[in-house]
Amino acid sequence: MSTQTTPSAPSQDCAVIETISTPDGPFTIIARESDGAVLSSGWSDDEQRVVARITPKARPAALVRGRTAASAAVRAYYDGQLDAIDDVLVAQFGAEFRMQGWFGLRDIAAGHPLTYTEFATALGRPTAVRAAASVCASNAPALFVPCHRVLRSDGTLGGFAWGVDVKRSLLQRELTHAS
Numbered sequence: 001m002s003t004q005t006t007p008s009a010p011s012q013d014c015a016v017i018e019t020i021s022t023p024d025g026p027f028t029i030i031a032r033e034s035d036g037a038v039l040s041s042g043w044s045d046d047e048q049r050v051v052a053r054i055t056p057k058a059r060p061a062a063l064v065r066g067r068t069a070a071s072a073a074v075r076a077y078y079d080g081q082l083d084a085i086d087d088v089l090v091a092q093f094g095a096e097f098r099m100q101g102w103f104g105l106r107d108i109a110a111g112h113p114l115t116y117t118e119f120a121t122a123l124g125r126p127t128a129v130r131a132a133a134s135v136c137a138s139n140a141p142a143l144f145v146p147c148h149r150v151l152r153s154d155g156t157l158g159g160f161a162w163g164v165d166v167k168r169s170l171l172q173r174e175l176t177h178a179s
Contacts, residue, residue: 016064023078024169037089073144082174106146109178111174117153
C-alpha cells in the first residue's frame with residue numbers, strides 16, 4: 001500500500017537534506033522536518049537540482065543538513081529489499097490527474113514495468129499517453145514514486161530526469177531481485 005500526503009495547503013516548514021552513496025551514484029533526499037515526508041530526491045549531489053524539482057509553492061523555507069528516515073529505505077532497496085521504498089511518506093502537490101498518476105506509479109510492481117500506454121490505461125485514461133508521460137516527468141520524489149518503471153510504448157527506456165543509465169540500472173536491479 002502506498003502512503004502519500006495531500007495537504008490542502010503546502011507547508012513552508014524546514015526540510016532536512018541528506019546525500020548518500022548508492023551503486024548508481026550520490027542520491028540526495030529532501031524531506032520535511034515535521035513529518036519526514038520526502039519532497040524531492042534524485043541521483044545527484046547537486047542540491048539545487050534536487051530542490052528545483054519541488055513545485056515553488058511547496059519548497060521549504062529552509063534546508064538543514066541531517067539524516068532522513070527515507071535514507072534507510074534507500075539503503076535497504078539497494079540491498080535487495082525492493083519493497084523498502086513502498087511506504088516512505090512523500091508529499092506532492094498538483095492537479096487531480098497528476099496526483100492520481102503519482103499514486104498510480106506507486107502501484108507498479110518492481111520488476112514489472114509498464115509502457116506509457118499501459119500506464120495511461122491503468123489510470124483510466126487510455127488516450128492520455130502524453131499526460132501520463134508528463135506525470136512521470138514532473139515526479140519529484142524519484143525512487144519512492146517509481147517513475148523509472150514506465151517505458152516508451154515500444155518498450156525502450158525513454159527519458160529519465162536522472163539519466164537513462166540510472167533508469168537502466170534500477171530496472172535491471174528490480175528484474176533481478178523480483179524474479
